[in-house]
Amino acid sequence: MPYELTQEQRDKYRATSIRSQQRKQALQNRKSVKHESPLRGDRLDPADLMPLLPQNGLSCMSLFSGGGGLDLGFERAGYDHRTSFELLDICGETFRLNRPDWDVRAGSAAGDVTKVKFSSFRSVDVVHGGPPCQPFSVAGKQAGAQDPRNMWGEFVRCIQQVRPRAFIAENVVGLLDKKFDSFVQHVIVDPLQGQYTIFKFKLAAHDFGVPQARRRVFFVGFRAARDAARWVEPAPTHGDDGTLFGPLLPRNTARASLGLPSIGYDDVAPTLRSGFTGPRNTTGILNSKASLKVWNDLRIWPNGVQRTHELAVAYPPENGHFRLSVEDCALLQGFPADWKFSGAVYQVIGQIGNSVCPPVAYAVARQVAKALGAVE
Ligand SMILES: C[S@@+](CC[C@H](N)C(=O)[O-])C[C@H]1O[C@@H](n2cnc3c(N)ncnc32)[C@H](O)[C@@H]1O
Known part of the structure; x- marks a missing residue:
């Protein structure tokens, strides 16, 4: 089913996309700037689950x-x-x-x-x-x-x-x-x-x-x-x-599972968008407007997912939140790191969100x- 957009929405998306492409290009041209990864390294390994x-x-x-x-x-x-x-x-x-x-x-x-x-x-x-x-x-x-x-x-x-x-x-x-x-x-x-x-x-x-x-x-x-x-x-x-049968393991939260430093707040991530729906070829995982608040509170950016962590770090969003890579999305869905996905980023996000x-x-x-x- 085609995704229905008004001309006004189409123009708005196009303008945002051009602006973000220009920003990405500019950031990538600044080769001398070293972007530091915020990851601490101790990430959840879903295989352990x-x-x-x-x-x-x-x-x-x-x-x-x-x-x-x-x-x-x-x-x-x-x-x-x-x-x-x-x-x-x-x-x-x-x-x-x-x-x-x-x-x-x-x-x-x-x-x-x-x-x-x-x-x-x-x-x-x-x-x-x-x-x-x-x-x-x-x-x-x-x-x-x-x-x-x-x-x-x-x-x-x-x-x-x-x-x-x-x-x-x-x-x-x-x-x-x-x-x-x-x-x-x-x-x-x-x-x-x-x-x-x-x-x-x-x-x-x-x-x-x-x-x-x-x-x-x-x-x-x-x-x-x-x-x-x-x-x-x-x-x-x-x-x-x-439960009646004893204590449960503590809930795994998004920031801690991704290996991000503490900001004094953490929670499970909102539902990742079910793939292949919404705007075509999108590289975002935002499922609803309501979930944007949770992503904001988590200081994680749910749009413009990058193929690798290195690319995500080199292209921080304007608000300074953590930009996700496809590996991060797979982790948030419970896929072990050794399960690889084929295809362009939007297709990978689609397979993850659909699973x-x-x-x-x-x-x-x-x-x-x-x-x-x-x-x-
Ligand atoms: C909700 S997803 C399934 C996700 C999967 N169970 C997982 O855990 O990763 C539904 C899948 O059905 C596939 N599909 C749709 N129509 C189909 C058909 N006629 N024959 C085979 N697969 C189909 C879609 O391409 C999509 O990948």
């Missing part, structure tokens, strides 16, 4: 694989990843960069799930995926089933053809709005009724150590009643208060493996 588990004997495949958030979480939880399907070539490149030995089907010919017959994947234990969320996002028009990007029917068709022991689907919480009750019932629940016991629940990324406020809804389905009976939702690992935070995917994957009796 999801210790690599031994193989659990379960195989899995993914649909709508994007930049690999769900796939990575499942892999680290001990699953044998079989195949990923993704429409965008650039996401396929990301997978090839990180997991050259995986079977990745990307692009409009091989990766478009609408063209795939899934019956040959019958031996796969678990299917997971995050169907495009734009049709249900409050940031969009919430056209639901009328939106051509709605792919839930395809996800359900895949489950009917593969008949996995369990499935997991992730989406924006907007899908739980009353106005989508009938959609959820008719498109997701009814076609799988009698074959799967389905649970739906919300998770917040910051409850699992990710330094970002990000809530998402999950649907988990089990074919066997015995497995469904063993299902327990993932419990938070991080938070400000303890399931890997530590959240890991928490769900672990609970599913327990319910399936694969691990204690």
Whole structure:
């Protein structure tokens, strides 16, 4: 769907963009000026939030694989990843960069799930995926089933053809709005009724150590009643208060996780913009006007993300706040530093913002493996 701008807004954006390009050029020409990195070096390593588990004997495949958030979480939880399907070539490149030995089907010919017959994947234990969320996002028009990007029917068709022991689907919480009750019932629940016991629940990324406020809804389905009976939702690992089971780890906040010096204030980052929406080719992660205040309080600049930290440091924003690099955005989303993204900065930001935070995917994957009796 085209992003709608008035001529006035277009002119304003163009003027800002020209001004910022000129400033960047001027700063880059001042080669003699040495810009000092504010980073202290002790950054969060998101890999610590999801210790690599031994193989659990379960195989899995993914649909709508994007930049690999769900796939990575499942892999680290001990699953044998079989195949990923993704429409965008650039996401396929990301997978090839990180997991050259995986079977990745990307692009409009091989990766478009609408063209795939899934019956040959019958031996796969678990299917997971995050169907495009734009049709249900409050940031969009919430056209639901009328939106051509709605792919839930395809996800359900895949489950009917593969008949996995369990499935997991992730989406924006907007899908739980009353106005989508009938959609959820008719498109997701009814076609799988009698074959799967389905649970739906919300998770917040910051409850699992990710330094970002990000809530998402999950649907988990089990074919066997015995497995469904063993299902327990993932419990938070991080938070400000303890639980019945004991104290939680302290919440990870944005500045501390990035390794920035203390300014006497810190908090989790606002939700990063879900990629590929908003102004085309943007390199900003700002999700809403309201979140700008939090970014300001954090003294982090959510626009003009740079490819590397060195470039970000060499191009400080006018207000002196910390400019983010793509590695910083990946960290704020819970990706370990060794997971690389392919593409131009706006495409990388898109893949990051669209992804399931890997530590959240890991928490769900672990609970599913327990319910399936694969691990204690
Ligand atoms: C919300 S993102 C998924 C993010 C992913 N689960 C992760 O954790 O990184 C949805 C993805 O579905 C892809 N997609 C949309 N239509 C598709 C189709 N017909 N076939 C395959 N993938 C599609 C989009 O390109 C996008 O990358």
